[in-house]
Amino acid sequence: MEIWSSGLTHLLTGLGLPETAAVIIALAIGAFVLANVGPVLALVLILLLRKVISRMQDRIGPNRVGPFGLLQTVADALKLLSKEDIRPANADAVAYFLAPILSVFGVILSLGVMAVAPGWIGVDLNVGVLFLTALGSIGIMSALMAGWSSNNKYALLAGFRVVAQLLSYEIPMVLAMFVPVLLVGSMRLGALSAAQSLTIFGFNTGLGWFGFLMPGAFLIYFISALAEGEQTPFDLLEAESELIAGFHIEYSGMKFAMFFLAQFLNSFFLGAIAVMLFLGGYQGPFVDQIPLLGFVYFVIKAFGVYLLTIWIKGTFPRIRVDQMMAFAWKVLVPLVLALILWQMIALKLPGATLDPVTGDVLQYGFLNYIAVFAGNLVVLGVVSNVLMNHFKREKMRTKRAFEPKSLIGVMQPSSGD
């Protein structure tokens, strides 16, 4: 039992409730609060996206409803509530109804294992990381259900693309999540966050982020998370110019709002998972003395990652579907597998402190960490090299499209302009 649930149970038994009822009510209160965090958070996220993107495009963005337009998304939600819920005559009724609900179901459930502060976690499951990946698959299934059940060719096409894209990027994402798990030897998200402390002279600076030790795995996770969250440059699923709106083209009103909400929450939570696994989770200076500070650090980091995805959304062009698939299977998956192989060897190099009786590793040594870091640097170099080459080619291609025909074949890739 976690701190909050045992505390709440204690409080309720103090009021004279029997033990079992107190436990159930305490858990229900916690679950209710957590489930409602999701939609409220989504309102903030959508507003933030619109505001930041507007600033990037030299616009002001929503500024009419409420102070600074803060209530704009609330107004949008109310508007969507009053819209007609159109069900296409040819649609498969059950799957059509279930798809938006399942998409929200998956993302809200992942809130349950977020370690937001020391000891403050919905439930510290011993299979936490695996649980999160399992929930990711529910999102894939709901998108396919929506695309298939709409009985619309564009929706079906987008549904197939969802499967191809999300399945392809799920592999490098899960394998990149595997890298810190291998080092820590635990799938508990609380334990993973706790392992990222860095004590210098008895003071916990909270800067032992795995992102510093494993930058290669972090980069691979981040790219895959962009694809999993259907963010630019991987937002082919709702490529407006090709597929109208993607798999939710036939959805309207509140059902559409559910997909919208799930997508925003999903990309935010993928960032939050990156924070827990690679960016130190709630770790930071003085977090051992004041646990509340951990919550502040966590929120700041999670919103920082979210702002980074918005920045990418505002500046990157969309990539082609074949480039996207090739990048996942021919670059990310082999690299992350090689990284895991290297780390397995690196962690068994001499230098670790061993238990004298059983031979178990108690503490990895300097050599192990250096080897892990070196392997990650190589992976980081290869991935960024591939990306740089891609951008160079794309830059030349766009340049050619606007140049006179006579210059074709003359131009060379340049780095200056």
Added chain:
Amino acid sequence: MLTQYGFILILSIFAFALPTAAVMMGWFLGPRRPDAVKTATYESGVETIGDTWVQFRAQYYLIGLIFLIFDVEVIFLFPIALAYKHLSLFSVVSTITFVVILLLGLLLEWRKGALEWS
């Protein structure tokens, strides 16, 4: 353990009830005036021709199959990661062999052209 998964169960009930309630609310608050044109399939204003649920290209199926192999592999790898600090040299070598076989499998798929998206 029971309270842990009990919490997940209760949370999943709420996580299911919340969107259901929202959709239901939209159903009650919004107007309901369906007609033949409105409920027709929307394909950019063009009348839909033929059946939607037809045979689709096999490439998606191939990707699904490759994904399945790797997903099962991940399920195998995670328990190994948890026990990695206790593993003997023999188990480490067998784990590495396992990953190498998968890497070779990926290379074979690459060579056979299963990863090409044309």
